Amino acid sequence: QSYCHRLQHDMYFLTSTSRLNEQVVDKIVLQLNRVYPQILTNEEAEKFRNPKASLHTRLSDLLKHLQKKGDRHCQEFYRALQINAEQLFNDLPSRKILKTPDPTEIDTDKEQYMLNDRGPVFFLACFSVAAGLALFWYCCNSETQVLGRARRVLGFSPIIIGRHVRNICLLYLEDISRN
Numbered sequence: 001q002s003y004c005h006r007l008q009h010d011m012y013f014l015t016s017t018s019r020l021n022e023q024v025v026d027k028i029v030l031q032l033n034r035v036y037p038q039i040l041t042n043e044e045a046e047k048f049r050n051p052k053a054s055l056h057t058r059l060s061d062l063l064k065h066l067q068k069k070g071d072r073h074c075q076e077f078y079r080a081l082q083i084n085a086e087q088l089f090n091d092l093p094s095r096k097i098l099k100t101p102d103p104t105e106i107d108t109d110k111e112q113y114m115l116n117d118r119g120p121v122f123f124l125a126c127f128s129v130a131a132g133l134a135l136f137w138y139c140c141n142s143e144t145q146v147l148g149r150a151r152r153v154l155g156f157s158p159i160i161i162g163r164h165v166r167n168i169c170l171l172y173l174e175d176i177s178r179n
Contacts (some may be wrong), residue, residue, distance in 0.1 A: 006092075007067055025055060
């Protein structure tokens with residue numbers, strides 16, 4: 001799709017109320033005049049920056065003027081819009097059409113969000129539950145010598161778990177081994 005057709009498609013969106021303010025339109029016109037002098041001449045830039053005319057009229061005239069000039073001029077307008085109003089540029093209807101994904105393609109941003117939406121606390125909680133269940137299963141297995149191995153593991157873990165928790169676990173293991 002050519003930039004002129006895209007600009008025609010986006011014209012209503014851009015000229016609707018409060019999308020672009022006066023400063024952004026002035027920055028775009030100045031960029032098209034100064035950075036790319038072949039896009040707007042000094043006279044044209046003064047015409048589109050005239051504060052006596054309404055913003056809607058100036059913007060509509062600018063967009064029509066660029067469409068008459070050709071695809072390169074419309075492309076430079078989109079570049080200036082992206083530089084000066086990136087959020088608005090990303091919200092353009094023509095951009096949304098271009099962004100529609102192929103149904104067979106995997107959206108990696110969405111997939112990344114789906115995998116990481118719980119956060120690190122959820123991961124630590126799940127890991128703690130899994131480690132606790134593994135330790136419980138290991139300690140309750142009647143085929144192994146529970147007390148000796150558990151005492152060695154829990155004896156060297158005052159940093160990982162608190163001293164009181166370690167004492168409670170050791171008492172529990174001794175009570176189980178007596179039964």
